[in-house]
Amino acid sequence: MGPGYGLATPPETVTLRLWANTGRPQDCAHGQEARLPSDTLVTVQNTSDHRRWSAGPDETALLAWAADRAAGAGPHLVPVLDVGRDPVGTLVVDVLRPTGTTLSDALDRIGSPTPGVAVTLSVPLLELACAERDGALLVGCATVDDLLVDDSGAVVLHDRPPGASTPDPVPPTSIPASRVLLLGARMVWERVDPRDEARAQIDALLSAALDGSGGDLRRLLAGVGSVAAPRPVRWDPPADDFAFTARPSVQNDDDLAARLLSAARSLVERGIPLTPHRRLSVRQAMVGAVLAVGIAAAVTFSVGR
The missing domain is CATH 1.10.510.10 (Transferase(Phosphotransferase) domain 1)
Structure with missing residues (x-):
């Protein structure tokens, strides 16, 4: 199975009757040995990703195509999944529809x-x-x-x-x-x-x-x-694959209070921004403020004496 061939939907069952050269019904299924029991319908897995081709009055061309394709499709041709006959004896070839x-x-x-x-x-x-x-x-x-x-x-x-x-x-x-x-x-x-x-x-x-x-x-x-080395095929996703919406604007006092509380929490948790890449913790800022007030008070007291 070539790359990109995937079964997107769960399988459903259909029935095909396969006929041997003797003209009698032949029971055949995936992964099982073909036998010649009583007249029994055969269940074959099929999905909506399959396409079924039926032969016309002369089935020689379709048989040759199916034999050639079944020998090895490769990643650039649709693979043959099943070959059989329908209840009226018409040759049927089931291929995988590429996605x-x-x-x-x-x-x-x-x-x-x-x-x-x-x-x-x-x-x-x-x-x-x-x-x-x-x-x-x-x-x-x-x-x-x-x-x-x-x-x-x-x-x-x-x-x-x-x-x-x-x-x-x-x-x-x-x-x-x-x-x-x-x-x-x-x-x-x-x-x-x-x-x-x-x-x-x-x-x-x-x-x-x-x-x-x-x-x-x-x-x-x-x-x-000889023009160039092969390069992988890539394309940008459609514009609507990623939809971004703006946050609703603040309309009332409750939202404003929530934003202020969020800003205060950010300052406590992350610190006070000094530069785009540096922050000062609130604890260090408070210690610095206390030291500055103490030094200022000491200077004022000494000058006043």
Whole structure:
């Protein structure tokens, strides 16, 4: 499970029926051995943070995607939690919905990212794009809003598996996720200060890689990685996270007396302020006052004689 993937709500149970190649129901659950008893429904843990994808008439593409993703998603792809079949025999893949902020909103909160932060956000996207171009990774389709920054600051692609469907229709702006990865990297570098010396070089490499070959994409990845060392992604909390209110002003004699009493207590406990960093205790002040009065009285008595 990658960083930032947390289950925010208690789990609820749903039922899935898994089918073996023999066509008979197969009892399967987390952490238990699969058996072939009677026709029994299987209870599988599910939460509201999950997303369930169902295969269409041809389930080959979804099976290939699930097998590729289950082999090792890494921290920048959504992990597969369960694969099974529903009561009517349709292939179902359950993935963990990532929690976080969309990349565009995160960039709005960051402002103008430093080259190091831009490297942190864009290099994982470019590595996924290179892996997809080389045939080492299967991705579906997505939109720019499917690029998220999770709680740990890692960028995550939440793609739609090929050949899958959900109750929600496909967004009209959905495009191949391989291109979304490059658009996300370009969106990151567009926020970098144009006066930065590396900005023009990266912009040229991005333009060449968007419609270029695998070599252009690898040159882009190498160029971005050489700009700066990766830096952690941080942003300031919203202004309303810390609300400070002023103390109510004194309106009556009781409050004034309470403030005077508090000031007197502070003088007794902490002393009389002399400088911003020094205080004189009340006891020392009283001893000094008594000595001063005594010396003054002695001088007056001796002069009077």
